[in-house]
Amino acid sequence: MSRVRIDLFSSLDGYTAAPEPGDDNPMGEDWGPLTAAYAATRTFRRMVFGDTSGEGTTGVDEDFAAEFFTGVGAEIMGAAMFGLHAYPDDPDWKGWWGERPPFGSPVYVLTNSAPRPSIPMDGGTTFHFRSGDIREVLAEATAAAGGLDVRVGGGVRTAQEFLRAGLVDELHVAIAPIVLGRGTKVWDDLRGLEHTHTVATKVAESGTIHVTFTREGGR
Numbered sequence: 001m002s003r004v005r006i007d008l009f010s011s012l013d014g015y016t017a018a019p020e021p022g023d024d025n026p027m028g029e030d031w032g033p034l035t036a037a038y039a040a041t042r043t044f045r046r047m048v049f050g051d052t053s054g055e056g057t058t059g060v061d062e063d064f065a066a067e068f069f070t071g072v073g074a075e076i077m078g079a080a081m082f083g084l085h086a087y088p089d090d091p092d093w094k095g096w097w098g099e100r101p102p103f104g105s106p107v108y109v110l111t112n113s114a115p116r117p118s119i120p121m122d123g124g125t126t127f128h129f130r131s132g133d134i135r136e137v138l139a140e141a142t143a144a145a146g147g148l149d150v151r152v153g154g155g156v157r158t159a160q161e162f163l164r165a166g167l168v169d170e171l172h173v174a175i176a177p178i179v180l181g182r183g184t185k186v187w188d189d190l191r192g193l194e195h196t197h198t199v200a201t202k203v204a205e206s207g208t209i210h211v212t213f214t215r216e217g218g219r
Contacts, residue, residue, distance in 0.1 A: 008173045
């Protein structure tokens with residue numbers, strides 16, 4: 001049975017980076033330090049940077065990075081994570097993920113500007129644009145996943161919408177050992193999540209705290 005999974009990044013004070021206009025730094029100024037330990041892992045370097053040298057960190061961070069890329073058959077993301085906020089009026093804009101995005105599966109982009117033509121990319125990724133109810137989009141993504149999991153990739157407001165609707169089976173939050181004091185709050189209106197999901201934590205060699213919320217039995 002397909003599960004719905006989310007992976008988020010947070011600072012110690014509960015913030016994640018806020019997206020910025022343009023494609024030079026689309027995830028925000030604080031995204032780099034917030035995700036530094038993840039980006040240093042062997043799996044991330046291979047899957048995102050195309051580094052086949054085998055270089056990169058191992059250990060707990062690597063375990064979570066490897067799991068991130070395993071067993072996902074479809075992705076859902078918000079318009080900002082795709083990059084529509086960078087060039088909202090450019091019909092030829094294909095997002096900021098490059099010609100070979102790291103997903104390798106159908107990706108459903110939630111946007112009020114839908115309908116838009118789907119965009120097939122190298123490596124098996126096709127971006128589809130949807131403006132319907134999130135439950136309808138999730139049903140379409142689940143069918144496309146072919147029994148594999150559906151990942152809600154973010155941004156954080158999209159993730160929060162799925163969490164508040166009770167649609168998420170597993171949430172993983174990587175809490176970096178930094179204090180931002182600004183950005184987008186990760187935990188807004190998510191009170192009581194520990195009562196519906198089982199909580200576990202692991203501390204990585206980098207100091208990153210990996211917190212998982214898992215619902216038994218699915219939706």
